Amino acid sequence: MDLEQIEKLVEIIEKSTLTEITVEEGNLKINLKRENNSEIQNVQKNIERKTEIVEEPDEESFITSPIVGTFYSAASPETPAFVRVGDTVKKGQPVCIVEAMKLMNEINCDFDCEIEAVLVSNEQKVEYGQPLFRVKKI
Template sequence: MLKIQEIRELIRLIDQANIEEFLYEHEGTKVHMKKPAGTPVETVVQTVVEAPKAVVKEAAAPVQEATQMPTAPVQEAKQAEPPKQEVKADNLHKITSPMVGTFYAAPSPDAAPYVKVGDKVKTDTIVCIIEAMKLFNEIEAEVNGEIVEILVQNGQLVEYGQPLFLVKPE
């Protein structure tokens, strides 16, 4: 099975090349990428399983997330844009992800989020959890201030150094 980094690298290479369609099959995994001339790559990753097949299809930006979700016969994953506010980036502190993993805004699915826009935080305030390899890492605010914007959605895959929150320092 291909790792997410390998899929991302394939997407980058196909996006930069003059190739319009790419198909790769290996050990039950099928990667099919298409891009009409002048548009971003559309990727379909399919894994053959004993039960239903899992397909994740996304077409957003030139570099995309492509993950395998063996939960339904055909599953479409679309990431909705978080509501954008007019926020000036001047003097705002970015809380960034210290690792690659999955962002969780709350300690459990039925619990309230750690922070919301407008909440006051201190340097030791836990703002979220990043799950990496079944380890849940609590992320602290690193600064005293007010949460101005949450840049990622609950359950979203985040990269090392990716901004998660914008904080107006006190």
């Protein structure tokens, strides 16, 4: 989420009857609460000051789980893992499987990247939005 999107959130709450809005994107969570106009302006100033901290260095990003389920690094116990640390992954390439309700859901990468770390273990339960891989976009 960039500064322009955050400013749009502030404008939405200023122009509406909303008293509170919470937005989550990846590991970033923003909660805006209207008590009076001066507080909203203070939030906007604080957001502008903290924008540099929020930005991730070296295009570091995460591949997250789109569903709740069980993580599998390979299609079967006999086959090698879809990806390992150091692998280069192309957009659309499968990186793992998340089983939910006895359905095997192949998780594909949304962008070209390099796998920097696998953040979960094989057969581990995962939550919606939980980071599975730390990657560097290329």
